Amino acid sequence: PDLATSFLEQPLDNPLMNAAGVWCTLAAQLDALVESSAGALVTKSCTLSRRDGNAEPRYRALPLGSINSMGLPNEGYAYYLDYAACHDYERKPLFVSVSGLSLDDNLTIVAALREAVLPAFLELNLSCPNVEGKPQPGYDFEAMDQFLAEVATAYRRPFGVKLPPYFDFVHFDTAAEILNRYDNLAFITCINSIGNGLVIDTDSESTVIRPKDGFGGLGGDYVLPTALANVNAFYRRCPGKTIIGCGGVQTGAHVFQHLLAGATLVQVGTALHEEGPSIFDRLQHELRELMAKKGYSRIEEFRGRLKTL
Numbered sequence: 001p002d003l004a005t006s007f008l009e010q011p012l013d014n015p016l017m018n019a020a021g022v023w024c025t026l027a028a029q030l031d032a033l034v035e036s037s038a039g040a041l042v043t044k045s046c047t048l049s050r051r052d053g054n055a056e057p058r059y060r061a062l063p064l065g066s067i068n069s070m071g072l073p074n075e076g077y078a079y080y081l082d083y084a085a086c087h088d089y090e091r092k093p094l095f096v097s098v099s100g101l102s103l104d105d106n107l108t109i110v111a112a113l114r115e116a117v118l119p120a121f122l123e124l125n126l127s128c129p130n131v132e133g134k135p136q137p138g139y140d141f142e143a144m145d146q147f148l149a150e151v152a153t154a155y156r157r158p159f160g161v162k163l164p165p166y167f168d169f170v171h172f173d174t175a176a177e178i179l180n181r182y183d184n185l186a187f188i189t190c191i192n193s194i195g196n197g198l199v200i201d202t203d204s205e206s207t208v209i210r211p212k213d214g215f216g217g218l219g220g221d222y223v224l225p226t227a228l229a230n231v232n233a234f235y236r237r238c239p240g241k242t243i244i245g246c247g248g249v250q251t252g253a254h255v256f257q258h259l260l261a262g263a264t265l266v267q268v269g270t271a272l273h274e275e276g277p278s279i280f281d282r283l284q285h286e287l288r289e290l291m292a293k294k295g296y297s298r299i300e301e302f303r304g305r306l307k308t309l
């Protein structure tokens with residue numbers, strides 16, 4: 001079976017890439033993703049200036065996934081624009097994730113990305129749950145609409161958004177209605193971590209991460225059904241847009257499920273953090289095996305074809 005696919009008319013060897021924030025804060029990590037068999041890569045969400053992020057411990061791997069309250073540690077947007085300027089786009093597509101702390105910060109970064117005239121794809125992060133005092137734009141529909149109106153106008157090129165998970169059909173409908181207003185909003189990445197979970201260690205009777213009294217974003221097995229629901233909800237509601245699936249991917253079968261739900265590309269976060277970039281070889285092997293067993297030779301034969309009962 002052939003895993004070749006395309007994204008916004010760009011060919012990719014395969015649909016797999018990292019999730020923003022994982023294995024992508026420093027150039028050496030990004031280089032490792034370029035050297036890996038990932039079909040594409042995305043940079044750590046960036047802000048106007050460099051940030052240390054929250055106090056440690058701020059990430060914990062768990063039997064069923066992970067919890068994090070990193071607090072947006074990053075090298076500042078100029079660092080990632082420099083990296084994007086040196087990237088070999090013939091080799092694999094590069095996405096730049098932007099998570100400015102205000103609309104003005106986002107507009108400054110987006111303008112710089114536009115001026116750089118690079119083939120990189122902008123993934124506007126509307127869903128960081130871990131910056132104290134900063135509500136997620138993705139959960140404030142008025143703010144989200146305003147952000148998108150200004151960014152879509154300023155950027156003018158195709159871009160995408162990273163959404164938080166939604167858990168209610170009225171929210172799927174409202175969010176999709178907003179996204180569908182912007183023609184150059186070309187892709188939707190669902191989902192970011194499930195925000196503000198609380199993991200408790202029974203023996204120590206304590207939280208397991210320091211920031212925010214232990215509240216942090218959940219990833220891994222905890223989030224797969226919610227991720228698949230959001231991928232399929234926006235796939236159904238935004239027929240003109242491309243969906244990128246993110247959340248709970250640990251095996252080739254999980255990649256298959258995201259593709260079946262309507263994803264074109266599939267991002268890997270927690271499992272990549274734990275296993276490293278060799279995971280992309282394992283996931284492709286497992287996906288090929290599954291496709292062969294089912295008699296599929298190409299992804300387009302089943303992508304988006306989720307059956308209902």
Ligand SMILES: C=Cc1c(C(=O)O)[nH]c(=O)[nH]c1=O
Pocket residue numbers: 021045068069070071072073099125127128129130131192193217
């Ligand atoms: C950009 C900040 C994010 C962070 C973070 O840096 O704390 N963690 C997440 O799970 N999702 C985010 O979007």
